[in-house]
Amino acid sequence: MRRGGRPGAADRRAARGAAGGGAAVTAGGAGEPTSARSARAALTRVLEPGDERAGRWLRQLGPDELLRRFTAEDGSAERLPGMTAARLGGYRLRAAAADPGRDLATVAEAGGRFVCPGDREWPSQLDDLGDARPVGLWVRGRPDLRLWSLRSVAVVGARACTPYGAHMAATLGSGLAERGWVVVSGAAFGVDGAAHRGVLAAGGATTAVLACGVDVAYPRGHAELLGRMVEQGLVVAELPPSAHPTRSRFILRNRVIAALTRGTVVVEAALRSGSLATARQAQRLGRFAMGVPGPATSGLSSGVHELLRGEGVLVTDADEVVELVGDMGELTPDRRGPVLPRDHLDASTARVLDALPYHGAARARDLARAAGASTDETLGRLYELHSLGFVEREGDGWRLTPPCPSNDDARRGGT
Amino acid sequence: MRRGGRPGAADRRAARGAAGGGAAVTAGGAGEPTSARSARAALTRVLEPGDERAGRWLRQLGPDELLRRFTAEDGSAERLPGMTAARLGGYRLRAAAADPGRDLATVAEAGGRFVCPGDREWPSQLDDLGDARPVGLWVRGRPDLRLWSLRSVAVVGARACTPYGAHMAATLGSGLAERGWVVVSGAAFGVDGAAHRGVLAAGGATTAVLACGVDVAYPRGHAELLGRMVEQGLVVAELPPSAHPTRSRFILRNRVIAALTRGTVVVEAALRSGSLATARQAQRLGRFAMGVPGPATSGLSSGVHELLRGEGVLVTDADEVVELVGDMGELTPDRRGPVLPRDHLDASTARVLDALPYHGAARARDLARAAGASTDETLGRLYELHSLGFVEREGDGWRLTPPCPSNDDARRGGT
Incomplete structure (x- = not known):
């Protein structure tokens, strides 16, 4: 319908993507091209991240049928529980514009792939998000997302951090990398960027979860950093290529960071900041919420201190982080030897x-x-x-x- | 025996003190002069603070009999459980030199008094120290020690604190004072002094617990501060007048600060510092241990952070302190109205x-x-x-x- 198409056009495009976009729709060699994969790719353009209502429909109907209903005019979409005319209008507009074959090809050309639930590379801990689980993840970078996420920790914090915050983020990043942990963050200015850079400087492993398409350099000033991460690490997003970040996308991106990792460390954060929300989300998901203390006189530490006055655990270095998250999952540092045949x-x-x-x-x-x-x-x-x-x-x-x-x-x- | 006296001389001195030193041995008008009070005053010169073995003897025999045994040569001291010849030698030397009548007179001349367990002014929470309870307390200052200690919080920390630590101590001191809380500290340089000064600047109530006699200006640089505290607050010590501080006396003084208050706030402290020991002692006594966070890069905050990684509660201002300690005892801020007829x-x-x-x-x-x-x-x-x-x-x-x-x-x- 992007060019005034009729009902069923998206379906046909989805089928074309599945049949014709071979390389693009194959997920890291693990799966076969399927119409379900193509439909999921299309749905990343239709649904906003974390849309739990649509996640429920997706779980109940499967991606093909859900996408079909958004494009069909047989009244089946109107009967979806919780659907309103206003909502359906939005879904229909986006479904008409979706071109999963093109998106899959774009990302494949950039050396990327689309990873779906059930794929061997799917990080199954994201399933803890329930119906807010991402529809799929667009991924750039060589490493295996699932394996890299097994021993991963998020390091997040304020964009406008202090020199102290940047120092702590970089030190934690390199310290965690040296201890064999993967550091996940959001590629933002300030704490996020310092953490990624600290890891890269130590020759370690780091993953950026973006609130935009994996081919979008946002923030622009981090274009070079994102380029390095595509080469040496992983860049991941729920949103399809070329999608731009919005305020709500930043907030909803944070749930992916929280769910992907064993714990979230907040380095500097004002009261009511997005980083605090990530840490609280981590707690709700049974992960660890950690915080780096700072001067009680610093507004950029007040959010962290609030977290630490609750269930958050105070950490001052990478050892203290590893001591905590290493005890949590099935892969404790004490456990020696492989866990996979x-x-x-x-x-x-x-x-x-x-x-x-x-x-x-x-x-x-x-x-x-x-x-x-x-x-x-x-x-x-x-x-x-x-x-x-x-x-x-x-x-x-x-x-x-x-x-x-x-x-x-x-x-x-x-x- | 100070001047080569014979067995029984201390007894006679005790009796003389009780009979002749009327003003000195009367505790704030609440009690009558007694030989027990005089014996306790003498024992503050004989026993080191926190001597639990002697505390047990004192509980079992009473002050008169214990003092008598230290001066008698009838073999009764040798039979005390746990007594050794070396220990007894030390006790005898000091008992011979003790002159409680003179000590009581010295402190009375300085406007002070000697407060004993059972006195109306005795802060009964000190009894939580068991046999390590002070034998008695030498007190200078007008206010009633027991009443002032009911709603009190300790603010302690490093002598060589940073400007940040001094700022936080002074701010907490004045904030607690403005909320009607009495601030207890050790009159040392650094955090202690800043806390006391913060309270005095706010026209509030503050108590110094010394590791020397209440007539000794230690540290010398705090002579003026101690003078102001005698005028506007309270200065308290277990040790008799003219006694000088030692390393172990500082450490044992801390148990009195911990026991006297509803909670201890550590502002800045290196690992393994005396202030941390005070906070841990407070926890063992069922009081709150609190800590003010600082930069993770500051060695003077590392002890506090260690505390906060354990049972210690992070606090950044007086409201947070009051929120915690106000909930603990029988006098919560929510409880309104008098608790005493x-x-x-x-x-x-x-x-x-x-x-x-x-x-x-x-x-x-x-x-x-x-x-x-x-x-x-x-x-x-x-x-x-x-x-x-x-x-x-x-x-x-x-x-x-x-x-x-x-x-x-x-x-x-x-x-």
Whole structure:
């Protein structure tokens, strides 16, 4: 309907996308092109993030049928529970303009992919969001989103942070990276950017969750940072390519950051700030909410202090963060050894694992040579292997995790 | 035995003190001179603060008999459980030198008194220290120690504090004073001094608990501050006049600060500092331990942050302190109206209460004129009356507490 199309046009486009956009609709080699995948891609353009009512319809009808109803004029959309004429008008306008084939192609050209619930790369902890779960995630960057998210922590905070806030964010970022944790943030100015940069400076793993399309450089001043993250990390968004951020999209983006990670650290935040909302969301989802203290006289610490006077836990360095989040999930630092059977690894990850010496540590560059991959690619695989418990960092290098006392323990928690 | 006396000399001195040192051994007009009071005064010179073994003997034998055994050579001291020859040697030396009559006279000349367990002015919350309870307290200053301690909070912290720490201590001090709370601290440089000064600047009530005699200006640089506190507040010590502080006396003094107050706020403290020990002691005694956050990069906040990562509660202003400690004891801010029958008030306090207008507020100066007392004296009485729930502050003035909804509630908790 974008060009005055008739009922069913979106359906046909969806089918075309599924059939014709082969490379684009294949999710990281794990799934087959499906009309459901294409319909989900289209729905990321139709539904605003976190629309729980539509999430319920999606759960009940599936993506194909929900998308069909938004474009059909058979009265089926009007009968959706909670639907109003005003709402339907909005959905119909957007559904008519949706072109999932084009979106999938755009992102594929940028080296990206679209990851759906049920895909091997889908981070299943997002399912904790219930009907507010993202319809799908647009992803740029080489690493596997699911594996990188297993041992991840969010570091968030004020855009207009103080030099102290920027220092703490960067220090936490690099400290968490050195301890093998993936740092998730929102790529904003201030605390977010400092955290991402701290991780990158330490050669670590970091994921940006955007409130716009993964091909949109927002904020503009972070275009170079986002470029580096696409090369060395992950850039993720619920919104389709070219989508622009809005106030409510920022707020709703935060629930993805909270759900994706084992805990959220707020570095500096005024009262009633979005970062505080992220931390509270994390708590509601059973994750840890943490805060970095600051002077009681600083308005940019007052939100953090409010959090710490509630259920939030005070942290002053990466060790204290890891002490907390490491105890929470199934992958505690005390647990040694892999939690995923070796033959579940994909070929290139297995090659990196095979390259590791039986005794002692090796540097990523040497492992890359042995595995026949680039150093960046190898580092990404090493972080995956670390998340899964196969390898450990040792100084500048990496080594195999020593065998754990009980094999039963090591296998518990496998996929 | 100070001048080569024989067995029984201390006993005789004690009796002399009781009989001859009338003014000195009378505790604020509440008690009668007794040999027990004189013996306790002597024991403050014999026993180091917090000597629990001696506290047990004191509880079992009473002060007269314990002092007698330290000076007698009938073998009765040797039979005390846990006594060794080395310990007894120390006790005997000090007991021989003790001259309670002189000490009581010295403090009386300085306008002070000696307050013993069981006296009307004894703050009975000190009994929570068990056998480590002070033998007695040497007190300088006009106000009633027990009444002032009912609604009191300790504000403690590092001697070598930062300007931020000094600012927070002074702000908390004046804020607590404005809310009708008595601020207790240790008169040390840094946080302690800033807290006391903040209170005095607000015309409030503050108590210093010293680790030396109440007539010793320690630290020397606080001689003027201590002088002002004797005039406007209270200066208290377990140690007899002229006694000098030692490292262990500082540490043991802290237990008195912790026990006297409803909670302890640590403003700045390095790891393993004495202020942290005070807060931990407060927790063990069932009081609140609170901490003022600071930059995670500041070594002088690291001890506070450690406390806040445990059971300590983060506070950033006086309201947050009052919210916490006001909920704890029997005198919550929500509870309105007196908790002590009016006819238990002493005559001068009752006169100040009578001077208050039935409606509206009056200033302390006007109330002083009406009650026929000095403004300082009247302010002290007003703080007492506030502690007991009879009056409230209103702006610069004072007014009667409005009648509470239920008289039963108001009377619950009365002595």
